[in-house]
Amino acid sequence: ADICHCLLCRPHCIITGNAVLSCVCQEVTVLFSRSCYVWFCFSLFDICICSYSVPAGESEDHASNRKQRSKLSLQMYLQCSRSFHGTLTFRHLHLLDQVYYGQAKCMLQRVGTWNFDIFLFDRLTNGESLVCLTLELFCKYGLIELFGLDPLRLHSFLVRIQEGYRSRNPYHNSLHAADVTQAMYCYLQEPKLSESLTSWDILLALLAAATHDLEHPGVNQNFLLKNDHFLASLYQNSVLENHHWKSALSHLRESGLLSHLPIEDRHRMEERLGSLILATDISRQNEFLSRFKAHLDRKDLNMSSPEHRQFILQMALKCADICNPCRPNSLSTCWSHCVTKEFFQQGDVERAHRHDVSPLCDRHSNSVAIIQKSFISYVVEPLFVQWARFCDTPLSHCMLGYMKQNKKYWSNAGQEDLMDNAQTTCCKVLPRGT
Numbered sequence: 001a002d003i004c005h006c007l008l009c010r011p012h013c014i015i016t017g018n019a020v021l022s023c024v025c026q027e028v029t030v031l032f033s034r035s036c037y038v039w040f041c042f043s044l045f046d047i048c049i050c051s052y053s054v055p056a057g058e059s060e061d062h063a064s065n066r067k068q069r070s071k072l073s074l075q076m077y078l079q080c081s082r083s084f085h086g087t088l089t090f091r092h093l094h095l096l097d098q099v100y101y102g103q104a105k106c107m108l109q110r111v112g113t114w115n116f117d118i119f120l121f122d123r124l125t126n127g128e129s130l131v132c133l134t135l136e137l138f139c140k141y142g143l144i145e146l147f148g149l150d151p152l153r154l155h156s157f158l159v160r161i162q163e164g165y166r167s168r169n170p171y172h173n174s175l176h177a178a179d180v181t182q183a184m185y186c187y188l189q190e191p192k193l194s195e196s197l198t199s200w201d202i203l204l205a206l207l208a209a210a211t212h213d214l215e216h217p218g219v220n221q222n223f224l225l226k227n228d229h230f231l232a233s234l235y236q237n238s239v240l241e242n243h244h245w246k247s248a249l250s251h252l253r254e255s256g257l258l259s260h261l262p263i264e265d266r267h268r269m270e271e272r273l274g275s276l277i278l279a280t281d282i283s284r285q286n287e288f289l290s291r292f293k294a295h296l297d298r299k300d301l302n303m304s305s306p307e308h309r310q311f312i313l314q315m316a317l318k319c320a321d322i323c324n325p326c327r328p329n330s331l332s333t334c335w336s337h338c339v340t341k342e343f344f345q346q347g348d349v350e351r352a353h354r355h356d357v358s359p360l361c362d363r364h365s366n367s368v369a370i371i372q373k374s375f376i377s378y379v380v381e382p383l384f385v386q387w388a389r390f391c392d393t394p395l396s397h398c399m400l401g402y403m404k405q406n407k408k409y410w411s412n413a414g415q416e417d418l419m420d421n422a423q424t425t426c427c428k429v430l431p432r433g434t
């Protein structure tokens with residue numbers, strides 16, 4: 001296990017292109033067959049597999065065996081990697097059904113569509129949606145080649161990020177990060193962005209989306225302040241967002257993902273990552289919204305300016321972060337229940353400790369519907385109206401359409417608590433297949 005840990009998490013050297021596959025495959029085959037583990041593959045690393053050519057001296061048969069093996073699930077590798085980190089016991093280890101894996105891969109063909117069902121994708125990937133989705137997007141943009149990234153380091157970094165989200169949080173977990181990353185990808189496709197963003201912008205946008213809530217404790221800043229939590233003493237303001245940023249930096253540095261790049265580029269990247277993540281502090285909503293409106297009124301946004309591009313990326317990440325009420329109703333209601341569950345859990349703890357229950361967190365005076373109606377009207381709608389003004393595309397108007405439908409849905413829903421229904425709809429476990 002030590003050797004595997006070393007190999008899987010800290011590859012010896014940076015190798016790019018085809019060499020990675022051959023090197024990794026050979027070494028890990030030996031290790032895995034020795035320790036009776038199933039073979040694993042890099043199926044989602046399509047970019048590597050597709051571009052893999054038979055090395056000189058290797059027979060076609062050998063190459064086709066290699067291809068066969070590569071069809072086995074990435075999931076197996078991820079699960080194994082997790083157990084080497086000691087975060088999973090073998091009790092949790094079960095192999096991903098190949099049927100589900102095929103379906104997940106199929107879903108990725110439509111990763112840029114707004115009705116992408118991230119809940120289903122997460123179940124099909126056995127809870128690995130953040131890793132699978134982000135890898136896919138890195139491959140789509142060719143970021144691995146463009147930045148000379150080591151695929152193993154990238155993979156190890158993403159696994160650590162995914163594990164850095166608390167799965168116990170009903171809302172602020174890795175599924176939310178995957179959802180935000182998928183939304184960010186949709187926004188990056190918008191012509192105003194896609195025509196002007198640089199590869200650095202895209203790399204940064206995807207990293208920021210994937211890490212923006214890293215190590216979220218499942219309670220809000222108010223709770224941390226009231227309870228003299230150590231995080232509250234570390235940062236003056238935007239306590240959680242600063243913590244997400246610093247956690248992202250520590251994973252980034254530890255993984256060595258960007259360590260081959262010039263130090264100035266890395267520093268610039270880290271600063272920009274901070275400015276994006278800090279922009280997701282919902283208490284700064286009005287500040288960003290008025291700046292955005294002022295730019296739109298003056299029509300002075302110039303996407304060839306690096307400062308303006310950074311500002312638009314901040315706005316895009318803010319939209320992605322709270323876009324759940326703009327998703328189709330079946331997805332949106334799931335998120336509404338998840339976020340309310342987290343609010344109410346905090347309220348229950350506050351009540352148990354005889355503290356004042358924070359706004360929105362009291363299950364006795366709130367309901368999902370009440371919270372949604374005000375969140376949509378006062379927070380989501382003002383932002384997405386301006387975003388549609390900026391983009392003026394089918395997607396931006398489609399999001400407004402869904403948002404209106406959801407607002408109507410919650411207005412008609414009355415005050416009853418629909419939490420139980422939501423549990424069965426959103427957290428459905430897939431039946432074991434063949």
Ligand SMILES: Nc1ncnc2c1ncn2[C@@H]1O[C@@H]2COP(=O)(O)O[C@H]2[C@H]1O
Nearest residue numbers: 280282321322324325335336339372375
């Ligand atoms: N559907 C929703 N209903 C109510 N609040 C939400 C919803 N989606 C996101 N939020 C809030 O928006 C906040 C965005 O920043 P946070 O991730 O810190 O915490 C998020 C939640 O508090």
Ligand SMILES: [Zn+2]
Nearest residue numbers: 176212213321
């Ligand atoms: Zn978030």
